[in-house]
Amino acid sequence: MTPGPAADDLDTAVSLGVRALREAAGLDWSARAAGLEWSRRDTAVHLAGDLTGFAAQLAARATDGYPPSRVDAAPAAPGALIDRVEAAGRLLGAAVRAARAGDRAWHPAGAADADGFAAMGVTEVLVHTHDILRGAGAEAWEAPADLCARVLTRLFPHVPARPHSATGGGPWAALLWATGRADLPGLPRPRVWRWYNEPVRGSGVTLCEISPALAADLCAGGTGGFAWPADGPSEGTRLAAGTVVKAHEDGTYRPGWGAYAIVRDQGRRAVGGIGFHAAPDGDGRAEIGYDLVPSGRGAGHATEALRALCAWAFAQPGVSALYAGADDGNAPSRAVLRRAGFRRTGHLAGTGWYALAPQERGTAPETL
The missing domain is CATH 3.40.630.30 (Gcn5-related N-acetyltransferase (GNAT))
Known part of the structure; x- marks a missing residue:
């Protein structure tokens, strides 16, 4: 993501997300996450799996698919799930920092470099933290505008980063709209969405x-x-x-x-x-x-x-x-x-x- 070191943005997103999730550890994690078919617990497992998978993908410089990796979905207390998310985020951060210039790996949304995998990790952390917290009295949780703006620039070239005053909202609202999670006045909510690693x-x-x-x-x-x-x-x-x-x-x-x-x-x-x-x-x-x-x-x-x-x-x-x-x-x-x-x-x-x-x-x- 530009400007700013990609790994630092990932560290920030993981830190913010994990802190918010720890404050919500007392929720019913068997309840459905907002807007998803998964429970809060399953969403956290999915998030940890994505971050771990991105790290493995980048480290292996896989060229034609995902290398075998799996995050165990065995029952676990919310605190343990959040620990798992934090560890997976740190693992991806280490893989991003260890990558060499020019290292790329396969992804369904286009091959990506370390910068791209960091941006994907940031997006996953921010939107899935939102999914887990929304509807649980934590609707006011909001990701920093500058962090969201850099993700939008890197992965979502088709999404208004700063919607005009006529549509309302800023980069966080735009990121939620881009991922089908929120409405913006004047823009119908996408029923499907994707990001672009190499448009x-x-x-x-x-x-x-x-x-x-x-x-x-x-x-x-x-x-x-x-x-x-x-x-x-x-x-x-x-x-x-x-x-x-x-x-x-x-x-x-x-x-x-x-x-x-x-x-x-x-x-x-x-x-x-x-x-x-x-x-x-x-x-x-x-x-x-x-x-x-x-x-x-x-x-x-x-x-x-x-x-x-x-x-x-x-x-x-x-x-x-x-x-x-x-x-x-x-x-x-x-x-x-x-x-x-x-x-x-x-x-x-x-x-x-x-x-x-x-x-x-x-x-x-x-x-x-």
Whole structure:
């Protein structure tokens, strides 16, 4: 997390969370935690397991899954559970401090470095402390704004870190909203959510992958966990989400090769969608599509998103070319392709087809 040492932020979160949980040790820990299917006790076990798992993941620099690790869920008094959480937090802190520059490890939300695992640990401690305490007379417990703001910057590029006065709240409220735990005026609470360890960064925009769970929510009329302007998400984005859902159901989904939300860095609102129709074919070719909500057009967001996604694609092994279609009547889409370096290769049934090879990026082809 930037600014500030990641391990120090983790130490702060663990210290604050453990202190608050010890003060609540007299609660009924068999009662359900707020907003979860788990009891308070099970939530504490889950939290300790997450922190321990993150530490093992980072220490092993695992590349394709979680190394075997398990936190015993045998019955234990609240004090012992809290001790377990504190020990797991210290273990993760030690792993973060011991990691070398460039060390990375696998996570379902994208590979992460020590900074990323620390941020994930901070998030887990803060939100699960909230879950255990809420509804038990401790609703006023609140995490420090600066700590929450750094977590939002590191893991939640799609969430307004400091909501405007019209929506109310600060970084703590935004973090609770980001994880589906609170409402913000003017923003519907996400029904599904995720964080992003390695979003695709462009100039003025960030591309956040729409995972199968987020895609299913979009298909069902939800927000996919994003903050949209009043005219979003567009029908094209919902249709692209449907493609992700179908690929997942068919077993053909490949992370990275589906849909992304285009998030405008200023204000952190999703203004459109972009992505691949499918993973690259046997020749290394993949098709790209994109759209913007009306209020997001005219500012170059589609062009910057396309450039960023092309750069990501060509950094993957075996990708030989990207192509896209633009209807004859869609001059803005053709202009986006031209600015991103695509060249026209053909025309069929009212659609012009354009292609881009790795060596052609950054060129300025003839007017389309």
